[in-house]
Amino acid sequence: MVMDSGDLERLAEDMLTQRIITSDAYCAECGYNLRTLPGAGLCPECGSRYNTRPVIKSGIFYPHMIEFPIGDWSAGMLTMAAAVGFTYWGAKPLVPWSLIVAVVFLLLSVLYLRLAWRHTARFLHFRGIQRRADEDY
Ligand SMILES: [Zn+2]
Known part of the structure:
Protein backbone atom coordinates (compact mmCIF):
# COMPACT_ATOMS: atom_id res chain seq x y z
CA MET A 1 0.00 0.00 0.00
CA VAL A 2 1.35 3.39 -0.98
CA MET A 3 0.40 6.42 1.12
CA ASP A 4 0.20 9.84 -0.46
CA SER A 5 0.32 13.18 1.34
CA GLY A 6 -3.48 13.19 1.64
CA ASP A 7 -3.35 9.86 3.51
CA LEU A 8 -0.61 11.18 5.80
CA GLU A 9 -2.67 14.30 6.40
CA ARG A 10 -5.71 12.23 7.38
CA LEU A 11 -3.58 9.96 9.58
CA ALA A 12 -2.16 13.01 11.37
CA GLU A 13 -5.71 14.39 11.82
CA ASP A 14 -6.86 11.06 13.27
CA MET A 15 -3.94 10.94 15.73
CA LEU A 16 -4.62 14.54 16.72
CA THR A 17 -8.32 14.05 17.35
CA GLN A 18 -7.36 11.28 19.78
CA ARG A 19 -5.00 13.57 21.70
CA ILE A 20 -6.47 16.13 24.06
CA ILE A 21 -5.42 19.75 24.55
CA THR A 22 -3.61 19.89 27.90
CA SER A 23 -3.07 23.65 28.27
CA ASP A 24 -5.28 26.73 27.87
CA ALA A 25 -5.99 27.31 24.17
CA TYR A 26 -8.93 29.50 23.24
CA CYS A 27 -11.23 29.45 20.24
CA ALA A 28 -10.17 32.36 18.02
CA GLU A 29 -13.81 33.18 17.24
CA CYS A 30 -15.63 33.08 20.59
CA GLY A 31 -12.92 32.58 23.23
CA TYR A 32 -14.16 29.22 24.50
CA ASN A 33 -11.40 27.38 26.38
CA LEU A 34 -10.60 24.27 24.34
CA ARG A 35 -8.56 22.62 27.12
CA THR A 36 -9.36 18.87 27.51
CA LEU A 37 -10.90 18.76 24.01
CA PRO A 38 -9.38 16.85 21.07
CA GLY A 39 -6.43 18.50 19.29
CA ALA A 40 -8.57 19.21 16.25
CA GLY A 41 -12.29 19.61 15.80
CA LEU A 42 -15.18 22.01 16.09
CA CYS A 43 -15.60 24.51 18.92
CA PRO A 44 -18.51 23.30 21.09
CA GLU A 45 -19.54 26.91 21.73
CA CYS A 46 -19.64 28.45 18.24
CA GLY A 47 -18.88 25.59 15.84
CA SER A 48 -15.68 27.09 14.38
CA ARG A 49 -13.10 24.62 13.15
CA TYR A 50 -9.82 24.59 15.11
CA ASN A 51 -6.58 22.70 14.83
CA THR A 52 -3.69 22.73 17.31
CA ARG A 53 -1.25 20.85 15.13
CA PRO A 54 1.93 22.96 15.21
CA VAL A 55 2.32 23.22 11.44
CA ILE A 56 -1.32 24.14 10.81
CA LYS A 57 -2.64 25.83 13.97
CA SER A 58 -5.80 27.47 12.74
CA GLY A 59 -8.81 28.80 14.56
CA ILE A 60 -7.04 29.07 17.92
CA PHE A 61 -4.70 31.41 19.72
CA TYR A 62 -2.52 31.05 22.77
CA PRO A 63 -2.39 33.87 25.33
CA HIS A 64 1.35 34.39 24.81
CA MET A 65 0.67 35.18 21.13
CA ILE A 66 -1.18 38.41 21.98
CA GLU A 67 1.10 41.29 21.05
CA PHE A 68 0.25 44.83 20.11
CA PRO A 69 1.41 45.40 16.48
CA ILE A 70 3.80 48.21 17.40
CA GLY A 71 6.13 47.32 14.49
CA ASP A 72 3.34 47.77 11.91
CA TRP A 73 2.35 51.15 13.36
CA SER A 74 6.00 52.28 13.48
CA ALA A 75 6.57 51.28 9.86
CA GLY A 76 3.35 53.08 8.86
CA MET A 77 4.33 56.28 10.67
CA LEU A 78 7.91 56.25 9.36
CA THR A 79 6.88 55.75 5.74
CA MET A 80 4.18 58.45 6.18
CA ALA A 81 6.82 60.84 7.55
CA ALA A 82 9.08 60.01 4.59
CA ALA A 83 6.18 60.70 2.18
CA VAL A 84 5.56 64.10 3.80
CA GLY A 85 9.29 64.88 3.80
CA PHE A 86 9.79 64.04 0.11
CA THR A 87 6.62 65.99 -0.80
CA TYR A 88 7.83 69.07 1.10
CA TRP A 89 11.32 68.79 -0.37
CA GLY A 90 10.09 68.20 -3.93
CA ALA A 91 7.31 70.83 -4.05
CA LYS A 92 9.27 74.11 -4.19
CA PRO A 93 11.18 74.25 -6.45
CA LEU A 94 9.50 71.35 -8.23
CA VAL A 95 11.65 68.17 -8.11
CA PRO A 96 9.67 65.47 -10.02
CA TRP A 97 11.65 62.43 -8.81
CA SER A 98 11.19 63.55 -5.23
CA LEU A 99 7.42 63.60 -5.70
CA ILE A 100 7.53 60.14 -7.28
CA VAL A 101 9.46 58.85 -4.24
CA ALA A 102 6.87 60.59 -2.02
CA VAL A 103 4.03 58.72 -3.79
CA VAL A 104 5.85 55.39 -3.31
CA PHE A 105 6.29 56.11 0.41
CA LEU A 106 2.66 57.20 0.64
CA LEU A 107 1.49 53.90 -0.88
CA LEU A 108 3.77 51.96 1.48
CA SER A 109 2.44 53.85 4.48
CA VAL A 110 -1.16 53.16 3.45
CA LEU A 111 -0.34 49.44 3.22
CA TYR A 112 1.46 49.42 6.58
CA LEU A 113 -1.28 51.41 8.32
CA ARG A 114 -3.98 49.13 6.90
CA LEU A 115 -2.03 46.12 8.17
CA ALA A 116 -1.51 47.81 11.55
CA TRP A 117 -5.24 48.53 11.75
CA ARG A 118 -6.16 44.91 10.99
CA HIS A 119 -3.59 43.56 13.44
CA THR A 120 -4.79 46.00 16.11
CA PHE A 126 -7.92 38.45 21.41
CA ARG A 127 -7.51 40.74 24.43
CA GLY A 128 -11.29 40.67 24.89
CA ILE A 129 -11.25 36.88 24.76
CA GLN A 130 -8.35 36.81 27.23
CA ARG A 131 -10.19 39.14 29.61
CA ARG A 132 -13.32 36.97 29.51
CA ALA A 133 -11.18 33.85 30.03
CA ASP A 134 -9.47 35.46 33.05
CA GLU A 135 -12.86 36.29 34.56
CA ASP A 136 -13.86 32.63 34.34
CA TYR A 137 -11.05 31.58 36.72
ZN1 LIG B 1 -15.77 29.11 19.42
Whole structure:
Protein backbone atom coordinates (compact mmCIF):
# COMPACT_ATOMS: atom_id res chain seq x y z
CA MET A 1 0.00 0.00 0.00
CA VAL A 2 1.35 3.39 -0.98
CA MET A 3 0.40 6.42 1.12
CA ASP A 4 0.20 9.84 -0.46
CA SER A 5 0.32 13.18 1.34
CA GLY A 6 -3.48 13.19 1.64
CA ASP A 7 -3.35 9.86 3.51
CA LEU A 8 -0.61 11.18 5.80
CA GLU A 9 -2.67 14.30 6.40
CA ARG A 10 -5.71 12.23 7.38
CA LEU A 11 -3.58 9.96 9.58
CA ALA A 12 -2.16 13.01 11.37
CA GLU A 13 -5.71 14.39 11.82
CA ASP A 14 -6.86 11.06 13.27
CA MET A 15 -3.94 10.94 15.73
CA LEU A 16 -4.62 14.54 16.72
CA THR A 17 -8.32 14.05 17.35
CA GLN A 18 -7.36 11.28 19.78
CA ARG A 19 -5.00 13.57 21.70
CA ILE A 20 -6.47 16.13 24.06
CA ILE A 21 -5.42 19.75 24.55
CA THR A 22 -3.61 19.89 27.90
CA SER A 23 -3.07 23.65 28.27
CA ASP A 24 -5.28 26.73 27.87
CA ALA A 25 -5.99 27.31 24.17
CA TYR A 26 -8.93 29.50 23.24
CA CYS A 27 -11.23 29.45 20.24
CA ALA A 28 -10.17 32.36 18.02
CA GLU A 29 -13.81 33.18 17.24
CA CYS A 30 -15.63 33.08 20.59
CA GLY A 31 -12.92 32.58 23.23
CA TYR A 32 -14.16 29.22 24.50
CA ASN A 33 -11.40 27.38 26.38
CA LEU A 34 -10.60 24.27 24.34
CA ARG A 35 -8.56 22.62 27.12
CA THR A 36 -9.36 18.87 27.51
CA LEU A 37 -10.90 18.76 24.01
CA PRO A 38 -9.38 16.85 21.07
CA GLY A 39 -6.43 18.50 19.29
CA ALA A 40 -8.57 19.21 16.25
CA GLY A 41 -12.29 19.61 15.80
CA LEU A 42 -15.18 22.01 16.09
CA CYS A 43 -15.60 24.51 18.92
CA PRO A 44 -18.51 23.30 21.09
CA GLU A 45 -19.54 26.91 21.73
CA CYS A 46 -19.64 28.45 18.24
CA GLY A 47 -18.88 25.59 15.84
CA SER A 48 -15.68 27.09 14.38
CA ARG A 49 -13.10 24.62 13.15
CA TYR A 50 -9.82 24.59 15.11
CA ASN A 51 -6.58 22.70 14.83
CA THR A 52 -3.69 22.73 17.31
CA ARG A 53 -1.25 20.85 15.13
CA PRO A 54 1.93 22.96 15.21
CA VAL A 55 2.32 23.22 11.44
CA ILE A 56 -1.32 24.14 10.81
CA LYS A 57 -2.64 25.83 13.97
CA SER A 58 -5.80 27.47 12.74
CA GLY A 59 -8.81 28.80 14.56
CA ILE A 60 -7.04 29.07 17.92
CA PHE A 61 -4.70 31.41 19.72
CA TYR A 62 -2.52 31.05 22.77
CA PRO A 63 -2.39 33.87 25.33
CA HIS A 64 1.35 34.39 24.81
CA MET A 65 0.67 35.18 21.13
CA ILE A 66 -1.18 38.41 21.98
CA GLU A 67 1.10 41.29 21.05
CA PHE A 68 0.25 44.83 20.11
CA PRO A 69 1.41 45.40 16.48
CA ILE A 70 3.80 48.21 17.40
CA GLY A 71 6.13 47.32 14.49
CA ASP A 72 3.34 47.77 11.91
CA TRP A 73 2.35 51.15 13.36
CA SER A 74 6.00 52.28 13.48
CA ALA A 75 6.57 51.28 9.86
CA GLY A 76 3.35 53.08 8.86
CA MET A 77 4.33 56.28 10.67
CA LEU A 78 7.91 56.25 9.36
CA THR A 79 6.88 55.75 5.74
CA MET A 80 4.18 58.45 6.18
CA ALA A 81 6.82 60.84 7.55
CA ALA A 82 9.08 60.01 4.59
CA ALA A 83 6.18 60.70 2.18
CA VAL A 84 5.56 64.10 3.80
CA GLY A 85 9.29 64.88 3.80
CA PHE A 86 9.79 64.04 0.11
CA THR A 87 6.62 65.99 -0.80
CA TYR A 88 7.83 69.07 1.10
CA TRP A 89 11.32 68.79 -0.37
CA GLY A 90 10.09 68.20 -3.93
CA ALA A 91 7.31 70.83 -4.05
CA LYS A 92 9.27 74.11 -4.19
CA PRO A 93 11.18 74.25 -6.45
CA LEU A 94 9.50 71.35 -8.23
CA VAL A 95 11.65 68.17 -8.11
CA PRO A 96 9.67 65.47 -10.02
CA TRP A 97 11.65 62.43 -8.81
CA SER A 98 11.19 63.55 -5.23
CA LEU A 99 7.42 63.60 -5.70
CA ILE A 100 7.53 60.14 -7.28
CA VAL A 101 9.46 58.85 -4.24
CA ALA A 102 6.87 60.59 -2.02
CA VAL A 103 4.03 58.72 -3.79
CA VAL A 104 5.85 55.39 -3.31
CA PHE A 105 6.29 56.11 0.41
CA LEU A 106 2.66 57.20 0.64
CA LEU A 107 1.49 53.90 -0.88
CA LEU A 108 3.77 51.96 1.48
CA SER A 109 2.44 53.85 4.48
CA VAL A 110 -1.16 53.16 3.45
CA LEU A 111 -0.34 49.44 3.22
CA TYR A 112 1.46 49.42 6.58
CA LEU A 113 -1.28 51.41 8.32
CA ARG A 114 -3.98 49.13 6.90
CA LEU A 115 -2.03 46.12 8.17
CA ALA A 116 -1.51 47.81 11.55
CA TRP A 117 -5.24 48.53 11.75
CA ARG A 118 -6.16 44.91 10.99
CA HIS A 119 -3.59 43.56 13.44
CA THR A 120 -4.79 46.00 16.11
CA ALA A 121 -8.39 44.84 15.59
CA ARG A 122 -7.21 41.23 15.98
CA PHE A 123 -5.16 42.21 19.05
CA LEU A 124 -8.22 43.84 20.67
CA HIS A 125 -10.41 40.84 19.76
CA PHE A 126 -7.92 38.45 21.41
CA ARG A 127 -7.51 40.74 24.43
CA GLY A 128 -11.29 40.67 24.89
CA ILE A 129 -11.25 36.88 24.76
CA GLN A 130 -8.35 36.81 27.23
CA ARG A 131 -10.19 39.14 29.61
CA ARG A 132 -13.32 36.97 29.51
CA ALA A 133 -11.18 33.85 30.03
CA ASP A 134 -9.47 35.46 33.05
CA GLU A 135 -12.86 36.29 34.56
CA ASP A 136 -13.86 32.63 34.34
CA TYR A 137 -11.05 31.58 36.72
ZN1 LIG B 1 -15.77 29.11 19.42
